[in-house]
Each structure stands twice: as C-alpha cells, then as structure tokens.
Amino acid sequence: MMKKLPVIISPYIKTRYPYNKLKICRRCNHFTVLGDEDCPVCGKSSLLGVEQRAASILKRSMWGARVIVMLIWAISLVVSQSILQTSLSIIGGAVLLALLWTLQRRLTPALLRVELENLFHKEAYTLVAGLANDREEAIKVFHSGNKPLAYEMLREIGALVHTDQLRIEQILLLQSFMLRKDMDLMIDPLLMDHFNTDLVEYIGELAKIRRDLLKENTFRYVLLHEIQILKMEQGDNILASVAGAAVRMQRYISLYPYLIMRYAGKLPKDRFLRLYRMLQSNPEIGTGPLYEEVMRVYNEKYKWDEDFRSTGNETELK
Template sequence: MMKKLPVLLNPYIKTRYPYNKLKICRRCNHFTVLGDAQCPVCGKFALKNVEAQAAYKLKLKMWKERFFALFIIIVGFAMSESAMHSTLIVAGGMLLVALLWTLQKRSTPALLLLQLQKIFQKEAYTLTAGLVNDRETAIQVFHSGDKPLAFEMLREIGALVHTDQLRLEQILLLQSFVLRKDMDLMLDPLLMDHFNPDLVEYIGELAKIRRDLLKENTFRYVLLHEAQILKMEHGESILVGVAGAAVRMKRYITLYPYLLMRYARKLPKDRFLRLYQMLQSSPHAGASPLYQEVMEIYNERYKWDEDFKRTSKETDLQTDRN
C-alpha cells in the first residue's frame, strides 16, 4: 500500500472567469497560467494578463477611430471654402468626436469581451500549445519530487483544460496525500463522465472529512455507477459514506430517497439520527417508502435510545404548538 504524504497545499484563489489567470507573452505570444512575470519559453519578463492585453489592443483600436474622426475634420476644414463652412465642419466634427468617445466608453465592457474572443480565436493553436507546455512543466515538477507543487500547477491548468486525463492526474496526486478537513479541496471539477475507481476512492475520502463537497453531481455520478462501485473492495462502505453525506440537506433526502433506503441500515448512529430527525420534522414524509424504512430500523434498533427519545419529544411539542 502506498504511504500517503502529509502536505500543505496553498489555497486555490478563485476568479470570476477561468481565463482571469491566463497570461500572454508580449514578445513570443506564448500563453501560460503558471508564469508570473518571466515567460517560460523565451525567458523574457514580458508576461501580461490576457485581459490587460485585450484592453491594450482595444484602447489602440479606439484611439485609431478617434484619430480617423479628427483626420476627417482636418481634411474637411482644409477643403472648406468659407469661414461659415469651416465653423460648421469644426462644430459638427467635434460633436462627432464627442459622440464617438461616449459610445466607446459605454460599450467598453462588451467590446473588451469581443476583443478577448478575437484573441482566443486567432491564437487558438498557440493557446493550446501553451497549456500543453504548462502540463508538461507540472509533470516535470512531479518527477522532481515536489508533488504538492505539481498538484497546484495541475489545479491551475484544470480551470481551463477540462479533460479526464488531467482530472485523473489531480485525483492520483490527491490520493497520495494525507487529506485533512482544513485543506482547500474540490470535487465537482474532478468528476468524470465514466466510472473511475480512483475517483470513487477520492469521493469516499471526502465523505469522511468534507461531506459539504458532495453535491448533486456527485450523487448522480454515484447512482449511475453504483453497481460497479459495489464490486470494489470497499465499495459498500463508500456508498454508505455517500448516503451519510446526503443526509446533510433535506433537499438531497428528497432527491435521492432510494440511495438512502438502500444504505440506511448501514449508516452510523449519528447520520441515522440526523436522517430520522429530518424526516420527523417534515410534514409530508410520512407516506414515503424512505420514512417507512427509517421507522422500521428505528423500531428495531433505536426505539429505546435516549437521543432518539429526545427527538421524538421535541417533535411532539412542535406538533402541539402548531
């Protein structure tokens, strides 16, 4: 069995859009999400945020339009045949420039997005090559022995590259670490379209230490591959852990009742107690098959348990108040 490493991972800094961390070299046009200031290809300190580069190009374009408008005014002024004509040309031209300036200012956010799209479309091959180079750099760091840094690099690349291969590399690295509750972990971005035992093992780990990371996409993934998970060595215990995580919210109990029905008998006492409490507090749960299954388990195992008696008394008092 592989010995897991105790590590410290830097928190993942989230951005509004995945491309917010993408940089481009002003010298060689290389893209990267790993560089800070120095380009990893040409070695020049010429990396610039791709949004800043788009804003720079947009500003140049706007100034060209303004200078063109001024050029028209100058030509018109030079060709005017009278003072009145010149005055009208200058007044009309200044109004045109002012209107152009106002329109450009108001449409800047939309124009900036269009400029970004142009950059990504024009440099699609270079962008892909840059991200491939970033992954190769991360793999080299992994082979050098710095697994935490390699994971952090792959995590940054994963914000832009959505392939199962990259997800699997991140999962395998995570599974080589001693995972803790205080770590900045993730799950949804690592879910795959197909069954993968390493991903399932990772889900099982998170079900123990970070139930809050198991959300609807995870429950759907587990239900889709439940039969294959049960064939794994610890598959049933993983499914029990996932069912225990589903008890965290009433919404999940409503959406996935049959998952809970299948593993309710295996739930630890604290998770079953929470399930019992949430069903008792729900006015419409009484007719559901899940409620009947839970009450059957309750009558068999916990009918005389003080924790459950306390819950029953609180529910009765709440009913009397209503």
C-alpha cells in the same frame, strides 16, 4: 497499500473567469497559467495578463477610430469654402468625436470581451501549446518529488483544460495525500462522464471529511454508477458515506430518497439520527418508502437508544 503523505496544499485562489490567471509573453507570444513574471519559454520578465493584452489591442483600435474621425474633421475644415461651412464643420466634427468617445467608453466592457474572443481564436494553437507546456512543467515537478506543488500546478491548468486525463492526474495525486478537513479540496471540477475507481474512492473520502463538498453533480454521478461502485471492495461503504452526506440537507433528502433508503441501515449513528429527526420534523418528506425504511432500522437498532428517545417521538412502525 500506498503510504499517504502528510502535505500542505496552498488554497486555491478563485477568479471570476478561468482565463483571469492566463498570461501571454510580450516577446515570444507564449501562453501560460503558471508563470508569475518570467516567461517559462524565453525567460524574459515580459508576461502580461490576457485581459491586459486585449485591453491594449482595444485601446489602439479605439485611438485608430478617433484618428480617422479627426482626419475627416480636418479635411472638412480644409475644403470649407465659407464661414458657414467652416462653422458647421467645426460643430459637426466636435459632435461626432464626442459621440464616438462616449460610445467607446460605454461599450468598452463588451468590446473587451470581443477582443478577448478574437485573441483566443487567433492564437488558439499557441494557447493549446502553452497549456500543454504547463502540464509538462507540472510533470517535471512531480518527478522531482514535489507532489503538492505538482498538484497545485495541475489544479491551475485544470481550470482551463477540461480533460479526463488531467482530472485523473489530479485525483491520483490527491489520493496519495493524507486529506484533512482544513484542506482546500474540490470535487465538481474533477467529475467525469465515465466510471473511475480512483474518483469514486476520492468521493468516499470527501464524504467522510468534507461532506459539504458533495452536491447534486456528485450524487448524480454516484447514482449513475452505483452498480459498478457496489462491485468495488469497499463500494457499499462508500455509497453509505455518500448517503450520509446527502442527509446534510433536506433538499438532498427530497431529491435522492432512494439512494438514502438503500443505505439507511449502514449509516453511522450520528447520520442516521440526523435523518430520523429530519423526517420526524418535516411532514413533507416524512412519508413514503424512505420513512418506512428509516422506521424499520429505528425499531431494529435504536428503539431503546436515549438519543433517539430525546426527540420526543417514540412512534413504532406497525
């Protein structure tokens, strides 16, 4: 069995959009999500956020439009043949320039998004190559022995690159660590479409130390691959831990009653007690096959337990 490492993982800094951390080099046009100031390719301190790059391009485009309007304004003044025409040209040019300026200011957020899309589309190949180079850098760090840093690098890349290969690499690194409750862990970004034993084992660990991270996507994944999970050495225990995590919220009990019902008998006492009390206190979920199974387990294992008797309900299933 592989010995797990005690490590410290830096908290993941979330941004509104995944590309907020993406940078591009002003000199060599290389993309990276890992660089701070120095470009990992040319080594120059010339990295610029992609939003700043798009804003710079947009600013030049806006000034180009303003210059064109001012040129038209100047030409109209030159060809004016009377005081009236000159006056109209001055007024019309001023109004047109003011209107253009106002529209540009109001439309700047939308225009910036369009400029970003154009940048990503135009530099698609360079972007892919840059992120592939980032992954190679992470692999080098891994081989150097700094596994926590390698995971942090892959985690940053994974916000933009959604491939199963990258997810598996992150999961394998996480599975080599001694996971703790205080760690900044995640599960949703690591879920795959197909069955993966390492992912299932990771879910099982989270169900014990960070059950709050297990949400609907995880429960659906487990249900989809339940038969394959049961074939694993500790599959039934993993499923019981996941069922125990589902007991955390009434919503999950309502959504996944049969998952909980199948493993109610294997739940730890504290999780079963919580499930028992929630069913007793919520008539809308306290009926049906799940309720019957919970009462069967209660009568079989906990009927005389003082913790359960303190709920004030000692009803037996007849």
